[in-house]
Amino acid sequence: MRCPKCSSDDLKVLETRPGKVASTRRRRECLECGHRFSTIEEVLHEDLAVVKRDGRRESFDRTKLAMGLRRAIAKRPIDAEQINALLSETLRRIENEFDSEVPSRAIADAIMHRLRKVDGIAWLRYASFYEDFMELSRFAEEILNLGGGKKGDEDSD
Ligand SMILES: [Zn+2]
Structure with missing residues (x-):
């Protein structure tokens, strides 16, 4: 583990506290630069299959999710801690809702739902990386909603 x-x-x-079932959260401080961040230790979801839109399955890969997010937040005022929290929350939700298979779309939706509240630009970038999201009509609709500053009624949690 290294300071981000x-x-x-x-x-x-x-601080160390138990997360959901098989995960542990740790709050850490870098003794070098004083940066504080959180980490989560968890069972690798090797048994969780991600079902792509074309029906192909691949094993769930948190690293891949994290990489997509990092690309989306490049040069945005978002710190690693916020992204870790967002990933952990998303994972918890996925764990709660799915047993052995999860549609890739559900993962992207869960991430985008949270990312949108963190940073609109990062959210748009993430959306544009995500092939399933590029159904133009919905994408345009989302952009219009973003521009109008209107609060979606889905923002209840
Ligand atoms: Zn440091």
Whole structure:
């Protein structure tokens, strides 16, 4: 484990708390630069299959999700901690809703739902990376909603 800011591995654990079922959250502090962030330790979801829109299945890959998010937030004022929290929340929700198979669309929707509240630009970028989302009509609709600043009624949680 290294500090996401300065890459130092001189870290202190501030707090450890059990997450859902097989995960553990840790609040850490970098002793080098003082940056605080959270990590989550969890069972790899090797048994969770992601079903793509064309019906192909691939194993669930948190790293891939994280990489997509990092691309989306590049140069946006969002820190690693917010992204970790967003990923963890998304994973929890997916774990709650799906047993062995999850449609890729459901994962993207869950991420975008949260990302939108964090940063509109990052959300748009993420949406544009995600092939399933590029159904033009819906994409245009989302852009219009974003521009109008109107609160969706889905934002209840
Ligand atoms: Zn650091």
